[in-house]
Amino acid sequence: xxxxxxxxVYIGYAKELxxxxxxxxxxxxxxxxxxxxxxxxxxxxxxxxxxxxxxxVEDAVSSIVSIDEVPRAQADWSANxxxxxxxxxxxx
Numbered sequence: 001x002x003x004x005x006x007x008x009v010y011i012g013y014a015k016e017l018x019x020x021x022x023x024x025x026x027x028x029x030x031x032x033x034x035x036x037x038x039x040x041x042x043x044x045x046x047x048x049x050x051x052x053x054x055x056x057v058e059d060a061v062s063s064i065v066s067i068d069e070v071p072r073a074q075a076d077w078s079a080n081x082x083x084x085x086x087x088x089x090x091x092x
Contacts (some may be wrong), residue, residue: 004031005028005029005030005031006028006029006031007030007031007032007033008025008030008031008032008033009033009034009035010032010033010034010035011035011036011038012032012036013036014037018020020074021078024077024078028081029033057088060085060086061085061086061088062083062084062085062086062087063076063084063086063087063088064087064088064089064090065087065088065089065090066089067089067090067091068091070089074086075090
C-alpha cells in the first residue's frame with residue numbers, strides 16, 4: 001500500500017543543480033515547497049529540541065541517513081514507499 005499526499009520541503013538553496021525523477025512526486029501526489037524565511041534562531045531551537053529529546057524522532061522519522069547514503073535511501077523509498085514516513089538526512 002502506498003502512502004499518498006506527502007510534502008517535500010526544500011529549506012535554503014542548493015549550490016549545484018539537483019535532478020530527480022518527477023514520476024515519484026506525481027504518483028505519490030506530493031507537494032513540493034521551498035522555504036527561505038527561517039531565522040538562525042529557528043534552526044537553533046529545532047536542534048535544541050532534538051538534542052533534548054523533546055521531539056519524537058522515532059515516531060516521525062523512519063530512517064536517518066548520511067548525505068552519502070541519500071541515493072540508496074531514495075532508491076529504497078522508491079522501491080518500498082509504504083515502509084517510510086520520513087527520511088532525515090544527517091549532514092553533520
